[in-house]
Amino acid sequence: MIDSAREQGLETEAVIGLEVHVELSTHSKMFCGCRNQFGAPPNSQVCPVCLGLPGALPVINGRAVEYLCKTGFALGCTVSPYSKFDRKNYFYPDMPKNYQISQYDMPLTTGGSVTLVSGRKVRLNRIHLEEDTGKNTHAGAAISRSEYTLIDYNRAGVPLMEIVSEPDIGSPQEAEQYLSELKGILSHIGVSDVKMHEGSLRCDANVSIRPVGTQRLGVKAEVKNMNSFRSVVRALSFEIERMRECTRVGQPIVQETRGWDESRGVTHSMRSKEQAHDYRYFPDPDLVPLSIDAALLERWRLELPELPDSKRARFAAEYGLSAYDAGVLTQEAGDAAFFEAVAKASGDAKQAANWLMGDVRKCLQLHGLTLSSSPMKPAHLAALIAMVKSGAIGGKAAKEVCDELVMHGRDPQDVVGERGLAQTSDASAVAVIVDAVVARNPESVTAYRGGKLKALDFLIGQAMRESRGKANVDVVRSRLQELLD
Ligand code: ADP
Ligand code: ZN
Ligand code: MG
Numbered sequence: 001m002i003d004s005a006r007e008q009g010l011e012t013e014a015v016i017g018l019e020v021h022v023e024l025s026t027h028s029k030m031f032c033g034c035r036n037q038f039g040a041p042p043n044s045q046v047c048p049v050c051l052g053l054p055g056a057l058p059v060i061n062g063r064a065v066e067y068l069c070k071t072g073f074a075l076g077c078t079v080s081p082y083s084k085f086d087r088k089n090y091f092y093p094d095m096p097k098n099y100q101i102s103q104y105d106m107p108l109t110t111g112g113s114v115t116l117v118s119g120r121k122v123r124l125n126r127i128h129l130e131e132d133t134g135k136n137t138h139a140g141a142a143i144s145r146s147e148y149t150l151i152d153y154n155r156a157g158v159p160l161m162e163i164v165s166e167p168d169i170g171s172p173q174e175a176e177q178y179l180s181e182l183k184g185i186l187s188h189i190g191v192s193d194v195k196m197h198e199g200s201l202r203c204d205a206n207v208s209i210r211p212v213g214t215q216r217l218g219v220k221a222e223v224k225n226m227n228s229f230r231s232v233v234r235a236l237s238f239e240i241e242r243m244r245e246c247t248r249v250g251q252p253i254v255q256e257t258r259g260w261d262e263s264r265g266v267t268h269s270m271r272s273k274e275q276a277h278d279y280r281y282f283p284d285p286d287l288v289p290l291s292i293d294a295a296l297l298e299r300w301r302l303e304l305p306e307l308p309d310s311k312r313a314r315f316a317a318e319y320g321l322s323a324y325d326a327g328v329l330t331q332e333a334g335d336a337a338f339f340e341a342v343a344k345a346s347g348d349a350k351q352a353a354n355w356l357m358g359d360v361r362k363c364l365q366l367h368g369l370t371l372s373s374s375p376m377k378p379a380h381l382a383a384l385i386a387m388v389k390s391g392a393i394g395g396k397a398a399k400e401v402c403d404e405l406v407m408h409g410r411d412p413q414d415v416v417g418e419r420g421l422a423q424t425s426d427a428s429a430v431a432v433i434v435d436a437v438v439a440r441n442p443e444s445v446t447a448y449r450g451g452k453l454k455a456l457d458f459l460i461g462q463a464m465r466e467s468r469g470k471a472n473v474d475v476v477r478s479r480l481q482e483l484l485d
Contacts, residue, residue: 012209012247014240015217016175017167020182021160022192023132023200024067029157030131031058031101036159038198042152050131050157052097057286060085064159065290066300067191068108068129071161073301074189075124077112081297084289085129088279093151094134102130102162104281108290114165114185115309116177117327123166132158135199155199161191167206167217172236176229179203180331184308188333196228205236208253209243218243219253223267225260235260239267311336319349328357334372345382348389355381359399363406375409384412391472397421425472427479430463433471434479437462448484456480 029036032049048056072079086104107128114122134156140147163182169175183194183201194201203226208218223239226232239258246253258267283289306314308330315326315336329339339356343349356371360381364374384405388398393416401421404410416422424430437459438445448455456477463476 011212012244013212014171014236015167015208015210015220016169016171016236017206017220018163018165018169018175018178019204019206020163020165020179021132021202021204022071022163022186022194024064024159024161025190025192025200026061026063026067026159028061030061030064030129030159031157032056034157037154038200040154042150043154045154046156050096051153052095058101058284060287060290061159064129064161065108065292067159067189068127068161069292069297069300070189070304071163071186071191072109072112072127073304074185074307075109075112075114075127075163077109077124077127079109079297080106081292081294082106082289083108085284085287086281087284088130088281090279092133093149094136094156096134096153096156100130100133101284101287102281103128114178114181116174116181118174118177120168120170120174122168122174122178125164125166127161127163130160130162132156132160167208167220172233172240175205175236176233179229179232181308184331187331188305188307188311188336190305190333199227202227203232205232205239207236207239207243209240209247219255221253221255221267222257223260224257224270225262227262231260231262234265235267238265242267305333315339319343319353321349321353325353325357329353332371338371338378341378342381342385345379346385348385351385351389352381355385355402359402360406363403367407369406374406376405377409380405380410380412387412387416391425391474392416392423393421394423394469394473396469397423420470422470423472424467424470425475427475430467430471430475431479433466434459434463434476434483437466438480438483445484456484 026036028034029050032047034045034047034050037045049058069079083103083106085101087099088102088104089099091098107126109127110125112124112127114124116122132155134151134153137150137152138146139150165178169178179201186192186194192200196202205223205226206220207223208220210216210218221239221243223235226235243253254272256272257270259270260267311330312323312326315321315330316323321329330336335356339352342352342356346352360371360376364370384398384401387393388395393401397416400419401412401415404415405412441459441462444455444458448459459480460473460476463480464471464473
């Protein structure tokens with residue numbers, strides 16, 4: 001397809017800018033005292049303020065301002081001590097006030113950037129603070145059209161930060177890198193639980209194409225409704241291809257908002273620019289402009305924890321991890337802390353990394369768990385590593401024990417004792433078994449001595465079976481070689 005585009009002189013590149021919404025993990029909502037908590041029974045966390053009842057007055061949540069400023073510092077933004085809140089007016093049932101309190105022309109931060117693993121620097125335009133809307137659920141029996149809509153206002157008024165990038169992203173893969181880098185940074189600062197499937201991290205993707213080598217931006221489409229990194233990549237790839245096809249057949253690209261259909265793998269037009277909203281922004285008269293004390297801003301800046309890029313460098317230097325391993329283990333703050341605890345307790349960082357990225361990860365994925373939702377303790381994983389290294393248990397048993405750690409948070413000593421998984425490394429005990437196996441299989445011994453090296457594997461297998469899997473396979477092998485060579 002690239003080829004035919006090139007033939008027609010239409011070789012194009014993608015231009016992508018992302019608007020990322022992040023729910024802040026404050027205790028209470030943005031402008032009232034209601035709990036900010038995911039998963040509570042519908043409409044159980046509401047009050048006159050977040051329901052927009054007449055006369056109710058909003059009060060700014062200081063913690064949300066702090067979280068946004070810290071994010072700004074972490075991303076190298078200019079954090080403004082002065083800003084204000086505006087009303088963004090539109091009518092939609094998930095918004096009880098018929099306006100959303102947001103920030104229009106004086107966002108809390110401007111500038112800043114996110115550096116991708118590809119090395120590309122994506123500039124940020126702004127980060128502002130606003131409130132989330134309620135959640136509509138279209139329900140009913142009809143297949144193509146819902147019969148009624150349920151509205152849950154628990155989410156209405158939850159602090160929401162919007163991070164707007166410049167159109168500096170060049171491919172769907174880079175969009176994913178951007179999101180994953182951002183997610184890692186936010187997880188380290190601890191301002192959000194950044195879960196795309198629960199909606200605490202959401203992303204609208206703006207995309208256009210232009211002839212390679214040109215600077216002027218093409219007409220963009222804004223794609224919505226993606227709920228995983230994978231859908232962002234798929235939706236953008238589809239959209240770029242759709243735009244290229246338009247160009248190829250001479251159809252104009254129109255500015256519009258398009259929705260991603262996950263099951264069909266296509267985007268469809270939701271609304272065009274002509275129908276775009278006029279939000280009639282104006283300063284919210286119920287809220288005084290925000291003025292943040294310089295000393296407070298400085299304190300927030302100094303309170304920033306170690307961020308993923310310096311942690312990656314430190315993991316590589318301090319623990320001798322590869323760049324890849326260090327990258328994976330610093331994606332999430334909790335995972336990084338878990339790794340460090342296991343590395344310290346076991347004194348073997350390489351093994352700690354191997355287990356966490358290998359068997360532990362596999363088991364977590366199999367059961368839909370994450371390190372933070374698993375009951376496993378770092379000390380127990382360190383103990384398991386020590387048991388394998390000392391030869392107390394074999395590789396197969398270790399995997400079995402690992403599952404018990406991950407799923408039930410058990411102590412490896414208990415599991416090994418209970419299931420009789422301890423391995424025999426005692427040379428004399430192993431020798432008794434091996435000697436008996438050798439005596440019983442003279443033809444294999446002859447074959448081995450005659451150059452058929454595979455016969456050794458057979459003898460090892462026999463000895464392992466004889467010991468019911470409990471003999472240390474290394475001890476078995478060396479005893480056999482001692483006898484046969
Ligand atoms: P709008 O006025 O539609 O809100 P903005 O200029 O505010 O558009 O930009 C919104 C987002 O769209 C930003 O992330 C920006 O980087 C991105 N964007 C703007 N123009 C383009 C374009 N032509 N192609 C791709 N992304 C774009
Ligand atoms: Zn409330
Ligand atoms: Mg805009």
